[in-house]
Amino acid sequence: MPQSVPMTGFQDLHVAFMTDAPRVAGSELWLLDVLPLLQAQGLRSTLFLSDRENLDTFAARFEAAGIPVHRYHALTDLPELTRAFDLRVVQGWTPGTYRQLLPLLVAPRMVISHDQLDFHYPQPLRASYLEVYPWTKAGPLRSADAVATVSRWAGEFMRRNMRLKDVHVVSNGVRTDDFRPAMAEERLALRESLGFTRFTVLVPGRFAPEKNQLAALLAARHAPELDFVFCGDMDSSMGRLASTLARRLRLANARFLGRRWDMPELYRAADVLLQPTLAENQSLVTLEAMSSGLPVVTTPIPAQAELVRDGVDGLLVPPQPALLARALKALAAHPDRARQFGHAARAHVLAAHTLEGTTHQVGSMLREVLTQHSR
Numbered sequence: 001m002p003q004s005v006p007m008t009g010f011q012d013l014h015v016a017f018m019t020d021a022p023r024v025a026g027s028e029l030w031l032l033d034v035l036p037l038l039q040a041q042g043l044r045s046t047l048f049l050s051d052r053e054n055l056d057t058f059a060a061r062f063e064a065a066g067i068p069v070h071r072y073h074a075l076t077d078l079p080e081l082t083r084a085f086d087l088r089v090v091q092g093w094t095p096g097t098y099r100q101l102l103p104l105l106v107a108p109r110m111v112i113s114h115d116q117l118d119f120h121y122p123q124p125l126r127a128s129y130l131e132v133y134p135w136t137k138a139g140p141l142r143s144a145d146a147v148a149t150v151s152r153w154a155g156e157f158m159r160r161n162m163r164l165k166d167v168h169v170v171s172n173g174v175r176t177d178d179f180r181p182a183m184a185e186e187r188l189a190l191r192e193s194l195g196f197t198r199f200t201v202l203v204p205g206r207f208a209p210e211k212n213q214l215a216a217l218l219a220a221r222h223a224p225e226l227d228f229v230f231c232g233d234m235d236s237s238m239g240r241l242a243s244t245l246a247r248r249l250r251l252a253n254a255r256f257l258g259r260r261w262d263m264p265e266l267y268r269a270a271d272v273l274l275q276p277t278l279a280e281n282q283s284l285v286t287l288e289a290m291s292s293g294l295p296v297v298t299t300p301i302p303a304q305a306e307l308v309r310d311g312v313d314g315l316l317v318p319p320q321p322a323l324l325a326r327a328l329k330a331l332a333a334h335p336d337r338a339r340q341f342g343h344a345a346r347a348h349v350l351a352a353h354t355l356e357g358t359t360h361q362v363g364s365m366l367r368e369v370l371t372q373h374s375r
Contacts, residue, residue, distance in 0.1 A: 173358030181293030222325035295341035
């Protein structure tokens with residue numbers, strides 16, 4: 001076990017990051033991006049990850065990046081395992097993790113939340129959700145010494161709706177060297193290797209009701225002249241439902257590629273990102289596509305409107321299949337406008353959402369929390 005590092009001057013600190021993730025999603029990829037870069041700021045990280053077999057490859061990627069990984073069997077193991085660290089940071093998938101774990105951890109302990117917070121489902125389902133969710137989640141979070149989230153909208157939501165006080169906001173960022181526009185010859189080669197022959201709509205993300213891939217499938221029915229390529233966990237229940245629906249609708253223009261680790265290449269080969277999402281905090285998929293120079297068609301929910309400027313970086317469209325299809329067909333018919341959107345999207349990411357900028361914000365925040373709670 002690492003020994004606790006004296007906090008005088010905060011020159012070399014050891015932080016325990018804990019996640020209860022049952023599988024890899026955006027919040028886990030965020031850790032994989034950020035933790036290795038924190039070392040340059042004198043912040044050493046150890047990741048505590050469940051010993052589930054399906055996370056073995058993910059754990060190996062951290063080890064290859066120089067981040068030690070401790071595989072645990074039960075949440076109750078973590079309080080003792082993390083006792084000697086300077087700071088304990090929890091990313092939980094469920095309120096139960098915060099409720100069970102936070103009161104047992106040595107202070108200071110904080111939460112970094114990528115939670116989507118507000119699900120824009122049809123009424124009355126959304127109203128019921130908004131009535132219950134802030135209280136079920138806010139109660140356990142109050143056991144933390146500080147809470148962080150990844151969008152201005154979410155920070156305000158936590159302060160106003162969840163009545164949380166010490167809320168920090170760090171904007172998400174992406175690796176702009178990896179997620180970049182393609183050169184002309186590279187793009188042609190990628191499209192040929194992937195079999196992209198027509199205007200190609202990329203729909204990445206885990207399959208879940210709030211990600212709303214079913215609306216993308218129905219949009220494909222309204223736009224048979226465009227190709228729709230889905231990437232994500234096709235072995236999930238929603239993934240199987242989507243592929244079944246595509247077969248029943250006889251959608252010849254819908255392809256399912258499953259889980260992919262070559263997303264930078266897919267972005268460079270596609271023509272547009274479609275994200276008919278009903279819930280986001282600050283979407284890494286959106287930022288990756290924008291950094292790759294893709295125009296974005298997404299929904300006008302607050303977190304997406306914080307990233308995508310309607311008519312500048314892309315189009316904000318209500319999640320109705322016919323409207324989504326109309327927006328996509330307009331971009332296909334006006335490639336110059338689509339390119340302008342892509343150029344503006346790339347510039348926006350370079351100015352405000354680089355991974356280096358995010359890591360600097362995270363490092364400063366962790367030191368601030370340590371300063372506040374070491375008095």
